[in-house]
Amino acid sequence: MTHEHQAVPSKPPVDDSHVEKYRRRAIAASGIGWGLDGFTWTMYGFALTAAMPVLGMSEGASGWVTAISIVASAAGGVIFGNLADRFGRINMLTVVILGYSIFTALTATSQHTFDFLLWRTLEGLFFGGEWAVGAALVAEYARPEKRGRSLAIVQSCYAIGWAVSTTAYLTLYSIFPPEVAWRYLFLVGIIPALAAFVIRRTTKDATEISGQSKPDEGKSEGKFARLFKADLRARTLSATLLGVGVQGIYYSVFIFLPTYLQEDRGLSIVGTATYTWVAIVGSFIGYVASGFLLDAIGRRPTFLFFFLGSAASVSLFVLTPAAQPELGILIILLLGFFASGQAGGTGAYLAELFPTEVRATGQAISYNFGRGLAAFGPLTVGIAAASIGWGYSIMIIAIAGAILGIIALSLLPETKNSQLVSAID
Incomplete structure (x- = not known):
């Protein structure tokens, strides 16, 4: 009696045009999400100066509100x-x-410091989730040789969101008195909700397109436990330290920039907006430039260049006499x-440090635990400012x-051109 071997059906080939369509949509969806993130978060810095006297909030209290909201974003x-x-990247992005x-x-409805803290904490919870989800989505779609610039382009959308919030700040503060204008500024933050419905209906996860199983399919092991097992523990901890450095610089500089410009430099609303616009232009160029450098010279050299430049440029700006505005x-x-x-x-570097089944969780922990620890930066700024x-x-x-950040780099590997979801490349 003879037996025929039953052929195992092969996975159907992936249509390149189909993949490219969803790759573009994934980048657009994450870019929109991150840009709207920037829009809603940066308006906080503009509103804080006017909100503090209305709510009876001291400088120290403003530091605590900022720190707690950042810790909430880490948890989120x-x-x-x-x-x-x-449950999928697109579901959670929505x-x-x-x-x-x-x-x-x-936040526009706040009457006291406690109300303000409550809404900022809840906003932070969801704000923190956007980056981890969107970065994992784009990283899995991006071609390895262009992953740095793809993720950097997405992050550059944050500067666009910042520009929109600056425009809203300048417009609303020229129409209403500051003690009321900050409420209207927060109120327009509802607008991004409309984008969620469009993203949910038009975009898919990379694993859906490639036919690859969902990240946790067949995995009984807990995501958090997996990240702290012997093979990933050191990498998780070092990536978290990198997150502390990155977030410590970013939030300490940009959250309090409007307050610094108005209180220490004595600038008007227009003067503050002008300086902020210049910082936004620099930010956009910096995001895009970092992406091309990441793909050209690698992850670690690029981070080192920008860390050293950050320390030097912040020091130069603070030490430059106010009498020399040019x-x-x-x-x-x-x-x-x-x-x-x-x-x-x-976005690119952290995605490449973790395997697919725990990628979003690994990115979230390293970036957001880093953010939570970095919250002590703004807290210290708020307390020390007095x-x-x-x-x-x-x-x-x-x-x-x-x-x-530089210490973390010394402990992490170079990951340029790493393959993530190979089925769609």
Whole structure:
């Protein structure tokens, strides 16, 4: 009796045009999400100065509110990163955009410091989830040789969101008195919720397109436990330290920039907006430039370049006499370039450090635990500002962040051209 061997059906080939269509949509969806993230988060810095006297909030209290909201964003990043590994990137991207839009708008209703803290904490919870989910989505679609620039382009959308919030700030503060205008500024934060529905209906996960199983299919092991097993533990901890350095620089510099410009430099609303626009232009250029450098010279050299530049440019800006505004404009352009450029590589680098089944969770933990620990930076800035001023406080934390980031780089491998989801490349 003879037996015929039954052929195992092969996976159908992936249509390149189909993949390219969804690759573009994934980059657009994550870019929109990150840009709207930037829109809702940066308006906080503009609103804070006017909101503090209305709510009876001290400088120290503002530092605590900022720190707690950043810690909440760290928790949110871990929660939604884990959920994205279980239920898909697009599903969770939709949820987080809805969440941070609603709670940004509710911040406008604050009557006391406690209300303000509550809404900022809830907004932070969802805000933190967007980066981990969107970065994993784009990293899995991007071609290995272009992953750095793809993720950097997505992160450059944050500068666009920042530009929109600056425009809203300038417009609303010219129409309404500051003690009321900050409420309207937060209220427009509901607008991004509309984008969530479009993204959900038009975009798919890379694993859906490639036919690859979902990240946790067949995996009984917990995501968090997997990241701290022997083969990934050192990498997870070092990546988290990198997150502390990146977030420590970014948040300490940009959250308090409007307050520093108005209180230490004595600038008007128009003057603050002008300096901010220059920083935004520098930021956009820094994001994009970092992407091309990541793909050209590698991850570690690019991060080192931007860390050193961040420490130097922040120091130059703070130490430049206020009587020389033309020099200050040039230096704040460099500050935006380096302080944003040092964050531009995190999406690509962190994605390449973790395997697919725990990628979003690993990125979320390293980036957002880093963010949670980095919250002590803005907290320290807020507390120290009363004695040494906003400028020196910001400078000290930025330098400390650069040092921590450089230490982390020495412990992490180079990952240029790493393959992630090979079925669609």
